[in-house]
Amino acid sequence: MRQPPGFVDPQQPDSVCKLHKSLYGLKQAPRQWFNKLTTFLQLQGFGFSRSDPSLLIFHKNHIQIYFLIYVDDFLVTGNDCFTINHILGQLQEQFALKKLGQISLFLGIQVIRSSTGYFLTQEHYASKILHDAGYADCKPAPTPLATNSKTAQTSTAPFHDPTLYRKLAGSLQYLSITRPDIAFATNTVCQHMQNPTDQDFKTLKRILHYVKGTITYGFPITTGPLELRAYTDADWASDASDRKSISGFCTFLGPNLISWTVKKQATVAKCSTEAEYRSLSSALSDVIWLRRLAEELQIPQPNPTIIHCDNTSAIAIAKNPVFHARTKHIEIDYHFIRQHINSNTVRLSHISSNDQIADILTKPFSFTRFNELRTKLNIRPSNA
Known part of the structure; x- marks a missing residue:
């Protein structure tokens, strides 16, 4: 830090000004802004989500309000318009805010409202x-x-x-x-x-x-059953350059796709079963996080979440507590999956490769098969 020209004290040339507020553009500014905003919200009765540090939740007398922050943009939703407007009014007294009304565009994502939900x-x-x-x-x-x-x-x-x-x-x-x-x-x-x-x-x-x-394509958010289900798949040794496998999984909340991942595995798998098993472990981690988040959003999951996998050997390793030379090196993943199966957090279900939706996240396909899987993901034009 240096004094700007004209502000240098001849008696103390090495001293700098003490900032009473953070300056926009400094590294500390985003942190200070987040601290000030969240401190104010906590005084209003909000609490941090355990699953997402940028989500604050207000629960009081059957009133539910969710405040999601992304830098200096945020979304507010809930079941009581009066309380929401009251909190936003208090926010406007403390911060220079623009109230944009019903959501239509957020971080480059268009939200189109319809009679059945959102797109x-x-x-x-x-x-x-x-x-x-x-x-x-x-x-x-x-x-x-x-x-x-x-x-x-x-x-x-x-x-x-x-x-x-x-x-x-x-x-x-x-x-x-x-x-x-x-x-x-x-x-x-x-x-x-x-x-x-x-x-x-x-x-x-x-x-x-x-x-x-497909420029108008996206996916809808509609009402329906609020049960989580996941699909996981892997393409063994698919990368010709290093022979690492590709993991892919997606998760639905009722009819709505809410999470998906495509990732190259960190190590080379010795067989297709190992590749599928590692993908299953990654999908399970995501499902556990989503179950915790859903509970905080008042969407409890009383039943085990079904994870669909098309590899019977991977399912057998997860269910059968028998180790041999081929599974010693994946013992940590084994215990992780086995523990949550025993606690009824998840349930593994075999699914045919033809019905495996996560296939679209692991390999290229011909147009016919690709279009079939894209439809199962609920990816469609906005006017469909």
């Missing part, structure tokens, strides 16, 4: 990506990845503009917030951001062509 899409953001990349008028592609994209990549020349590649890959990653149908393809191109090649950019362009043809 989440990022059509504006997708249009911006295509415009910035110069593909606003490109021809649409039927799928985000070609079916032969898993074959070993031959050595090609480095891409001439790595910065552009990283910018587009990062933008597609944010677009996948409402587009899980591009999550696997985006994960594939993001693995080559350090040294992208011409072939990598060709793969990225294919995703842009697919986005062009």
Whole structure:
């Protein structure tokens, strides 16, 4: 820290001003803003969620209010409009706020209201990506990845503009917030951001062509049963460069898709069963967190959450307490899964590969199969 010109004290040239408030742009500013805002909300009766530190919850006399913070943007919802307006009025006395009314756009995500619920899409953001990349008028592609994209990549020349590649890959990653149908393809191109090649950019362009043809797509949030269920899958040794497997899982709350993940596994699996078992462990971690969050949102899960897996061997290892040479190195994951099966937190259920929704998160498909799985994920146009 240095004194600005004109403020230096000749008697104490090494001294600096003591700040009575944080300055916008300093590293401490976001933390100080969050502390001030949450301290005020706690004085109003809010408490921090145990599952999400950016979520504050108010429960009193059957009144439920949820306050979700993202830097200086936040969402407020609840079952009592009078109390919400009262709290917002007090907030406006302390902070310079804009009350935007019913949600329509939040962090680039459009929220369209309908008679049956809400529809989440990022059509504006997708249009911006295509415009910035110069593909606003490109021809649409039927799928985000070609079916032969898993074959070993031959050595090609480095891409001439790595910065552009990283910018587009990062933008597609944010677009996948409402587009899980591009999550696997985006994960594939993001693995080559350090040294992208011409072939990598060709793969990225294919995703842009697919986005062009599905620019209005998103997923609905509708009323229905509020039971969690999950689907987990893995593609063993799918990466030809290092032979690591890809894990993919998705979770539904009733008819609504609420969580999904595509991730390359950290270590090489010795067999497909091990790859599926590690993916099952990751899915279980997500399910436990979602069950805890659902309980805080007054959506208790009295029944075990069903996790659908299409690998009978992985299910057998989870249920059968027998170790042998092939499972010694995954003992920690074994105990983790086994414990929650015994406590009735989750229940494993075998599902045929044809009905495995999480398949779309682990590998490329032909248009027919891809469209079938996309429909099961509830990904559709906003006007459908």
